[in-house]
Amino acid sequence: MDKAIRVLLFLFCFLLYAYPTKALQNYEVGNIRYQSFPTHTQIIIEKTAQTDVLPARELTSPPRLLINLFPAVLLTLQGRAEVGYEKEIAVGDSFIQAVRLKQEHESILQVVIDLSITEYTYNISSQEPDSLVIDIRGPRDASDNDLVVELLKRIELSPSFPSVSPEQKG
Numbered sequence: 562m563d564k565a566i567r568v569l570l571f572l573f574c575f576l577l578y579a580y581p582t583k584a585l586q587n588y589e590v591g592n593i594r595y596q597s598f599p600t601h602t603q604i605i606i607e608k609t610a611q612t613d614v615l616p617a618r619e620l621t622s623p624p625r626l627l628i629n630l631f632p633a634v635l636l637t638l639q640g641r642a643e644v645g646y647e648k649e650i651a652v653g654d655s656f657i658q659a660v661r662l663k664q665e666h667e668s669i670l671q672v673v674i675d676l677s678i679t680e681y682t683y684n685i686s687s688q689e690p691d692s693l694v695i696d697i698r699g700p701r702d703a704s705d706n707d708l709v710v711e712l713l714k715r716i717e718l719s720p721s722f723p724s725v726s727p728e729q730k731g
Contacts, residue, residue, distance in 0.1 A: 588612055590670055591636035593660065595652055601698040602656040604674065608633060610690035617685060624676040626683060628695070633670035635662055656681070656697045 592607040608630065615629040635642035642648075642664040650660040658675040665671040680700040687693045 588632040588634050588668065589636040589641065590630060590633045593650060593662065595650070595657070595660065597652070597654040597656075601696050602652065602654055604657075604660060604695040604697075606630075606672070606693040606695070607691060608687075608693055614685060614687060614693060617683070624679050624681070626674040626676065626695075626697070628672040628674070628685070629665070630670040630672065630693075632668040634668070635664050635670050656699070 588609055588611060590606060590608045590612065592605075594605050596603045596605070612630050612633045615631055618627040619625075620627055635646060635648065637646065637648070644664050644667055646664045648662045650662075652659055654677070656677055658677050661673040661675065663671045663673070674695070674697065676697065678699060682698045682701060684696040684698075685693065686696075
């Protein structure tokens with residue numbers, strides 16, 4: 562019986578010691594910046610490698626892009642953001658009006674991109690584990706598709722082997 566109490570006391574102390582270390586893991590998100598180009602606007606969010614990006618949702622009236630980061634805690638000048646903390650970064654270019662950040666939950670950071678345009682394309686990439694890059698562009702031009710069609714028309718497949726171009730056929 563005495564041994565069972567010692568084992569339980571040991572497990573209790575171990576769990577009491579181990580639990581706060583999990584809570585203090587670094588899931589901080591900070592240094593949010595943007596770059597405006599004539600063809601697109603790029604938003605760069607520095608994050609930890611453990612932070613995942615949940616699928617983006619497109620919202621209308623007004624046009625917005627909603628992205629949730631998990632697990633993530635916004636880093637402010639005062640330290641880690643509390644639940645409900647909000648921050649807005651004014652962009653004001655031809656693609657994006659502003660980027661709004663909200664600590665939705667103690668481990669969920671909500672990123673809302675207020676768009677200046679109603680028709681857009683976006684690309685979210687996290688090729689580097691410590692950053693998230695969001696590109697916002699205008700709608701795809703029909704000229705982009707025409708270029709692909711023109712390139713495909715120029716490719717000639719020859720059934721002969723080895724491959725012979727029309728000039729070599731004589």
